Amino acid sequence: MRxxxxxxxxxxxxxxxGFEGLYRAGFLPVVTDSTxxxxxMFWLHRHPEVQPTFVVVGxxxxxxxxxxxxxxxxxxxxxxxxxxxxxxxxxxxxxxRSMVREYHPKYILLGSNVGDFCRKEDSTxxxxxNATPFVRRYLPELFYLxxxxxxxxxxxxxxxxxxxxxxxxxxxxxxxxxxxxRRRLADDPDAFLGQxxxxxxxxxxxxxxxxxxxxxxxxxxxxxxxxQCPIRASNLADAAIRAKVLRHIKRCDSIVEANxxxxxxxxxAVRDNDSLFFDAVHLWPPGGDIFTDSVVxxxxxxxxxx
Amino acid sequence: MxxxxxxFLLFLPAFFLLYWFVxxxxxxxxxxxxxxxxxxxxxxxxxxxxxLLIGSSALNYGLGMAMNRTKxxxxxxxxxxxxxxxxxxxxxxFKYFNSFLPLGISFYTFKTVSYLLxxxxxxxxxxxxxxxxxSYVAFFPCITSGPIDRPGHLIPQLKVLRVFDYGxxxxxxxxxxxxxxxxxxxxxxxxxFSDEIxxxxxxxxxxALLYGVFIxxxxxxxxFSSYSDMAIGMSRLLGxxxxxxxxxxxxxxxxxxFWRRWHITLTSWMTDYVFTPLxxxxxxxxxxxxxxxxxxxxxxxxxxHGPKWTFVVFGFLHGCYYIPLILRGTVNKKRGxxxxxxxxxxxxxxxxxFKSNSxxxxxxxxxxxxxxxxxxRFYIFEKVNAAAMLAGILxxxxxxxxxxxxxxALELSGIRQGGIRALIYCMLILVxxxxxxxxxxxxxxxxx
Numbered sequence: 219m220r221x222x223x224x225x226x227x228x229x230x231x232x233x234x235x236g237f238e239g240l241y242r243a244g245f246l247p248v249v250t251d252s253t254x255x256x257x258x259m260f261w262l263h264r265h266p267e268v269q270p271t272f273v274v275v276g277x278x279x280x281x282x283x284x285x286x287x288x289x290x291x292x293x294x295x296x297x298x299x300x301x302x303x304x305x306x307x308x309x310x311x312x313x314x315r316s317m318v319r320e321y322h323p324k325y326i327l328l329g330s331n332v333g334d335f336c337r338k339e340d341s342t343x344x345x346x347x348n349a350t351p352f353v354r355r356y357l358p359e360l361f362y363l364x365x366x367x368x369x370x371x372x373x374x375x376x377x378x379x380x381x382x383x384x385x386x387x388x389x390x391x392x393x394x395x396x397x398x399x400r401r402r403l404a405d406d407p408d409a410f411l412g413q414x415x416x417x418x419x420x421x422x423x424x425x426x427x428x429x430x431x432x433x434x435x436x437x438x439x440x441x442x443x444x445x446q447c448p449i450r451a452s453n454l455a456d457a458a459i460r461a462k463v464l465r466h467i468k469r470c471d472s473i474v475e476a477n478x479x480x481x482x483x484x485x486x487a488v489r490d491n492d493s494l495f496f497d498a499v500h501l502w503p504p505g506g507d508i509f510t511d512s513v514v515x516x517x518x519x520x521x522x523x524x
Numbered sequence: 525m526x527x528x529x530x531x532f533l534l535f536l537p538a539f540f541l542l543y544w545f546v547x548x549x550x551x552x553x554x555x556x557x558x559x560x561x562x563x564x565x566x567x568x569x570x571x572x573x574x575x576l577l578i579g580s581s582a583l584n585y586g587l588g589m590a591m592n593r594t595k596x597x598x599x600x601x602x603x604x605x606x607x608x609x610x611x612x613x614x615x616x617x618f619k620y621f622n623s624f625l626p627l628g629i630s631f632y633t634f635k636t637v638s639y640l641l642x643x644x645x646x647x648x649x650x651x652x653x654x655x656x657x658x659s660y661v662a663f664f665p666c667i668t669s670g671p672i673d674r675p676g677h678l679i680p681q682l683k684v685l686r687v688f689d690y691g692x693x694x695x696x697x698x699x700x701x702x703x704x705x706x707x708x709x710x711x712x713x714x715x716x717f718s719d720e721i722x723x724x725x726x727x728x729x730x731x732a733l734l735y736g737v738f739i740x741x742x743x744x745x746x747x748f749s750s751y752s753d754m755a756i757g758m759s760r761l762l763g764x765x766x767x768x769x770x771x772x773x774x775x776x777x778x779x780x781x782f783w784r785r786w787h788i789t790l791t792s793w794m795t796d797y798v799f800t801p802l803x804x805x806x807x808x809x810x811x812x813x814x815x816x817x818x819x820x821x822x823x824x825x826x827x828x829h830g831p832k833w834t835f836v837v838f839g840f841l842h843g844c845y846y847i848p849l850i851l852r853g854t855v856n857k858k859r860g861x862x863x864x865x866x867x868x869x870x871x872x873x874x875x876x877x878f879k880s881n882s883x884x885x886x887x888x889x890x891x892x893x894x895x896x897x898x899x900x901r902f903y904i905f906e907k908v909n910a911a912a913m914l915a916g917i918l919x920x921x922x923x924x925x926x927x928x929x930x931x932x933a934l935e936l937s938g939i940r941q942g943g944i945r946a947l948i949y950c951m952l953i954l955v956x957x958x959x960x961x962x963x964x965x966x967x968x969x970x971x972x
Contacts, residue, residue, distance in 0.1 A: 219544060219688050226697070233953065363530060368708075368960035370912075 237362045240369070245376045247361035249346045253375060254281075255302035258388060259346065262298070263355050270298035273323045275310050278303040278390070279447045280329025283501045285510040286387035292514030293521065299388035301329060306337040307424035311431040312347040318438055320351045325521070326435060327443040327513075328428075330470065331499055332463060335424040336417040416453040416498045418462050425473060432477035442479035443517070444470060448487045448509050450495045480520055487512045525568035526668075526966070527754050528707065535565065536758065543762060544688050551685040555655045558682070558762070562664035566627070573626040576614070581661045583610055584636040588650035588657070591643050600644060607640040620831045628668040630828065630972055632661050634793055639675045641797055648676045656682045665758040669751045669969040671769040672789040678764070686763030695935065696760030698949075702934040703753030705952050706746040707967075708960040710920060713913035714743035715965040722879050725889055729897035733889060740879050741872040742917050744968055745773065748787070751967045753932060772928045773871075774921070777863040779845040780855045782871060790828075794821050814850050819843040829878075829972050834886055838877040845870060912959035 241247070249256045272295040274284055281301035290297050300313060307330070314326055345365050346354070353360050383391040428444075435442045446467055454460040463485075471481040487509045488494045494505030501509060525532045539561045547557040567574045587607045591600050615633045618625050639660075642648045651657040660679050666672075721728060721736030728736075752769035759766040767789050776782035783791045799821040806813030819840065826839020849855045873890075880886035920933075927933045934952075936945050 219690070222688075222690055222693050225694075229949070229953065232950070233957070236957075363533070366530075366960075369958040 241359045245372045248367040249361050250343050252302050271295040271323050272297045272325045274299040274327045276301040276329035277305045277331055277334050279331035281390040283506045283509050285506045286385050286389040288510040297387050306334050308427040309343045311427045312343050316347040325441045329445050329447055331447050333417045335420045429473050432474055432479045436478045444474040444481045446483045446485045449485045450492050452492050482516045525565050555659050559659045562662035565664040569627050581658045585654055585657045592650040604640050604644050611636050631670045634672045635661055665755040671767045673767050681764050692760050696757040698934040699753045699757035699932045703750040705956045707750035708956050709916040711743050711747035712961045712965050713909050714739045716961055718743050729900035729902050730893050730895045731900050732902040733893040737876050741875050747968045772924050776867050777859040780849055815847050818846045833883050834877045834880050841874050
């Protein structure tokens with residue numbers, strides 16, 4: 219019996235050592251469907267000194283559009299941007315709840331894009347968020363077992379994510395060839411801009427999630443700041459779409475303020491200047507600078523220490 | 525709880541340690557742990573249906589006891605009839621008139637039915653120890669998808685204190701490992717391709733459809749036999765010998781041999797409790813009586829899979845394949861290698877019915893498969909997985925051919941050097957961990 223258990227134990231140790239080796243070599247276990255989100259979380263947990271008081275959450279609009287350097291200069295609070303591509307409002311709520319339990323921030327800024335209220339709810343982030351903070355922070359290797367994916371996927375993902383970079387505060391740093399993208403935009407603007415659509419099929423589930431998140435944050439004594447991100451003027455050229463989007467913004471405003479949050483509407487922050495967007499919804503870095511400057515100006519009005 | 529899940533990965537070692545270190549001295553304690561563990565395993569899936577399992581076990585246990593007390597033939601028949609009505613009634617209700625099928629109901633129903641019928645036929649005595657009987661019905665390695673062990677085989681093992689046997693345990697682990705390899709590398713990867721091809725067969729060339737049905741045939745074998753391998757392996761870890769369920773069926777040289785090698789415990793169950801009584805009833809019809817009994821048995825096997833005409837026709841066709849063998853008296857005749865290929869093709873093409881959602885869809889699939897695009901190229905997505913899967917299939921077939929006389933493909937008694945055996949295990953573990961798909965597909969036979 220002892221010999222049998224010893225042998226099995228050896229094989230188990232061999233397998234676990236293999237996974238640990240993979241992890242230490244930077245082959246991260248696959249946790250969610252978002253490579254960037256996984257990578258950022260692992261990065262965050264490998265830097266325990268990060269204890270953000272001011273957290274930005276949202277999708278790629280907030281990830282690329284809210285510039286860390288300006289935020290850090292503008293607000294003297296420890297800061298981190300947890301945004302991730304395709305994070306809709308319902309998923310953001312899960313991320314926020316988890317972040318609050320783990321980091322106890324005082325301010326949560328939800329950088330909202332119109333599309334965040336349109337994408338269907340998915341469970342992409344649920345698995346990660348439902349894991350205990352201890353596992354997330356100290357034993358992320360356990361995800362190899364908690365949410366098993368085969369090694370070839372993990373290896374494939376490692377190579378796939380090498381282009382993903384973010385600055386020390388979590389902002390997505392674009393490493394693509396800006397000149398090439400500008401050329402493609404000039405050559406065929408419709409095809410280029412059509413890569414990301416401007417979706418306005420709002421779903422009630424996300425308004426409920428926003429309401430729930432705002433109420434919950436109020437209960438935790440955390441200030442919620444809702445920032446409506448800039449929208450390309452050409453997206454609002456159609457009167458019906460414009461009216462629909464404005465109704466949406468108003469609805470968000472009323473939900474946030476009814477729950478003691480603060481609403482900043484920056485949808486016209488880069489007014490009438492479509493060239494500051496690199497597709498239907500995302501800002502070029504100069505556009506992000508303009509947007510972030512206006513956000514910081516607003517934040518200074520409401521945060522007493524600033 | 526499913527075999528390929530984290531809870532089970534924790535459950536099995538915990539159960540193993542308790543079984544051999546805490547509950548190992550007394551038979552009662554050992555059996556009680558088997559029963560408690562089996563119920564825990566089942567309740568993890570849905571505790572409400574545990575009541576159905578316990579109720580069914582209690583009723584059949586009571587009927588067995590009552591049969592023991594009476595010698596009156598009529599009363600015994602009545603007791604058996606009550607048991608059959610309850611067991612088969614529940615099975616038919618959940619299978620045909622309910623959208624939800626309790627896990628493993630088909631398999632434990634077969635066990636309770638054979639228990640009563642075997643008592644009635646005088647093959648076994650009724651079991652007096654309720655823990656033994658309830659454990660026999662709910663035995664966790666086999667409850668969800670078999671093998672369907674007969675009471676005469678499993679109950680005697682439950683009545684003897686199990687003592688740890690190193691050789692048996694190691695062999696059990698080998699069989700589990702082989703099962704994992706077949707499930708993860710072959711069946712789960714094949715599921716991605718076969719599901720996609722059957723879903724969009726209208727837009728694909730005939731070559732893709734042929735590939736799809738080939739992959740599905742391999743998949744269903746790898747999936748189901750891997751479950752059986754794991755169930756048998758786990759049972760051996762606990763000191764039990766469970767009946768073999770697959771015996772390298774793709775090396776069969778006629779359809780009768782195929783069914784003697786495929787889902788053996790179901791086929792033998794059907795032979796004993798359906799075919800044999802029918803064959804006796806039709807004996808005046810000579811060989812045509814055997815044909816009739818075979819057709820009815822195979823239609824029952826097909827219909828057992830679910831309320832779809834495709835399953836019925838699947839069973840009927842397999843019954844038809846027997847007709848020339850019965851009429852020519854060649855059911856047991858050994859033939860050459862060409863017949864092996866012919867039998868495989870016959871089985872493969874019939875699986876189109878098994879996989880299709882309706883008869884119309886199945887016939888449409890056949891029609892499109894026989895189109896001139898049979899030699900067209902088609903796009904294979906996820907090429908890395910495809911290569912791994914095809915290599916896995918090749919490895920499986922070669923290893924199984926070499927090991928075809930052994931109980932299972934990883935029975936390495938011929939290799940004396942421990943280092944080489946360890947190397948083979950390590951390679952299998954590495955390949956299994958490396959080449960799985962994104963998510964494991966459920967075992968196909970969990971749905972039956």
